[in-house]
Amino acid sequence: MSGHSKWNNIKRKKEKTDGAKAKVFTKIGRELAVAVKEGGGPDPNTNSKLKDCIAKAKANNVPNDNIERIIKKAAGDGDDTKYENITYEGYGPNGIAVIVETLTDNRNRTAGDVRHYFDKFGGNLGTSGCVSFMFAQKGLIVIEREGLEEDKVMEDSLEAGASDFQADEDVFEIYTEPEDFSGVRDDLEQKGYEFVSAEVEMVPNTYTTLTDEESVTKMQRLLDALEDNDDVQNVWHNWDNPDMDD
Template sequence: MSGHSKWNNIKRKKEKTDGAKAKIFTKIGRELAVAVKEGGGPDPASNSRLKDCIAKAKAANVPNDNIDRIIKKAAGDGDTTKYEDITYEGYGPSGVAVIVETLTDNRNRTAADVRHYFDKFGGNLGTTGCVSFLFEKKGVIVIEKEGRDEDRVMEDCLEAGASDFQADEDVFEVYTEADDFSAVREALEDKGYEFVSAEIEMVPSTYTTLADEDTATKMQRLLDALEDNDDVQNVWHNWDNPDAESEE
């Protein structure tokens, strides 16, 4: 299972400007609010969806005060904004499979924006199910490698219930079945681990390489445009970009 393409995307996000960081905080804040309203209230002990979102927020370095404020606001009567969870599927340049997960309060606006991005950068929006069969929903936990013994980390992860473990150049990537994600993450937290990221992801079963530089540039611009949109929560794709390291 190849995860390096995803990890490079994480690094790109981590190293972006403060403005981009604020955008990431906004997206996670929206996710927290929806988790409170639809997952069963403001108590993470009884709301597993919220518990997972809080872990994701902390991995993204969202301050605890921000997290608490968002949860309190979402639990109050004053916040009447309703977000709809809509997933779009399509093809980037040269048939790269792309899944776009959104939380929106205006589905017409979001659909128009997403379609525009695909059209502008040489892709096309498809129908539901057109590419999702190329992905598998997995829990993915990323742990900083520095100062840790690989054998010990692997043993802890497998003992916690992980289904796969990989050592990258800078990090350990821990994969779980989607249903086991929360339990594995909590078991590792109990062992004192902190995470670079921890969330349910759509992991590709096959990857597509773009040999042409112009096509690769269009693909990157498509991803950047999608991720820059406030309604877009996650963008999953099967582009295997060997140049991602050098671009950072």
């Protein structure tokens, strides 16, 4: 059960409009630029952070031309925007745990926006550490199941160093320790696997279900508002939404 919420969140994102895709491209572009500046230059062979970002960009169908252009620009002197990573933690309706990871060039603007969303949709922003203990950092690689043999994928994954393997009706979910993620992903990529998603994530230890319609609506609107904000890179939560199984 632990993975199905994650996969359905991905499925929902895949079905989003072209406008939403452009927003995803913008966010990943920001991550790529930061990886070049802070991770050690424009060569993914010597910059593991950049290598991970490129893999994420490809899994999200960002064109190679875009990736190369962003890396080139970040490596030059033309872009002196300074971004900082700030993580916010809080509660959605009925105590749903929410972690919001941002990359911002204006922390006051971002903090104000994030607080506003929580207040508006029945939640509240908490202090650092208030919900992160409910999550574990894990690498998660998602592969579409169609045309693949479960035993073979599991064998390849565990051989590559994965810590856990789960089969859903649509996908295979391969979990790794954070420090093993890049190696497992590279190994599976070399074996010819393509990924729906591949990144280090905050995976909830337990999930919470919302039963009343008003809370469900507010939680969905909170997530939509956060994902729509250009400064927000990732939103992790422990909401188990059975409606996403359709």
